[in-house]
Amino acid sequence: MVGRESLEPVEPEPRESAVSAVVTPASGAALSYEDCYREHFRSMVRVAFLLIGSPETAQDVVQDAFVRLHRRWASVQQPAAYVRRSVVNGCHSHHRRLRLERRRRPDPRDLATDLDADEITDALAALPHRQRAALVLRFYLDLPDAEAAEILGCRVGTVGSLVHRGLAQLRKDIER
Numbered sequence: 001m002v003g004r005e006s007l008e009p010v011e012p013e014p015r016e017s018a019v020s021a022v023v024t025p026a027s028g029a030a031l032s033y034e035d036c037y038r039e040h041f042r043s044m045v046r047v048a049f050l051l052i053g054s055p056e057t058a059q060d061v062v063q064d065a066f067v068r069l070h071r072r073w074a075s076v077q078q079p080a081a082y083v084r085r086s087v088v089n090g091c092h093s094h095h096r097r098l099r100l101e102r103r104r105r106p107d108p109r110d111l112a113t114d115l116d117a118d119e120i121t122d123a124l125a126a127l128p129h130r131q132r133a134a135l136v137l138r139f140y141l142d143l144p145d146a147e148a149a150e151i152l153g154c155r156v157g158t159v160g161s162l163v164h165r166g167l168a169q170l171r172k173d174i175e176r
Contacts, residue, residue, distance in 0.1 A: 031079070036069070037066055040079075040080055041062060045058050045059055045062045046058075047087055047140060050124060050136045050140060051088070051132055051136055052094055053121075057094060061090035061091055061094060062087055066083060068086055095129040119174060124136075126169075127166050127170070130154075130162055131166035131169065134163045135162075135170075137151060137152070138159070145160060
């Protein structure tokens with residue numbers, strides 16, 4: 001059995017130039033890459049988990065987002081927004097890869113269901129990616145529709161429509 005400490009996130013090795021670079025947020029305090037990582041890693045893993053449904057894949061997607069942030073640390077003005085956008089894009093890419101794999105080797109639904117899984121999480125996982133992303137951005141991250149639209153790369157009205165259809169589908173799935 002794997003020990004709990006092995007499931008903790010592994011911080012990437014910082015380069016010297018990235019360690020010395022700091023961003024001054026609106027509060028006026030200097031924020032290092034390590035501080036940003038510690039502050040945002042867990043919440044981004046939760047967001048990625050809600051979008052993907054796999055804790056291991058969620059950690060991988062978030063870790064990749066932080067690696068990209070690390071490479072661009074000196075030029076990124078809003079690291080939290082950069083990571084959030086990278087995580088949502090990474091989740092979208094993950095779903096795109098899965099769709100391509102399913103097209104290439106069609107096999108029957110051999111998904112094992114977790115008997116003690118939360119009903120809401122299962123229903124959320126069954127939604128199409130864009131509806132799930134819109135619901136997570138609106139209700140979990142509490143982002144305004146305009147910011148969610150920017151992250152999803154669509155219009156504000158589309159976010160409202162995605163949320164509406166996603167909630168309707170959740171209601172239908174949970175009532176069954």
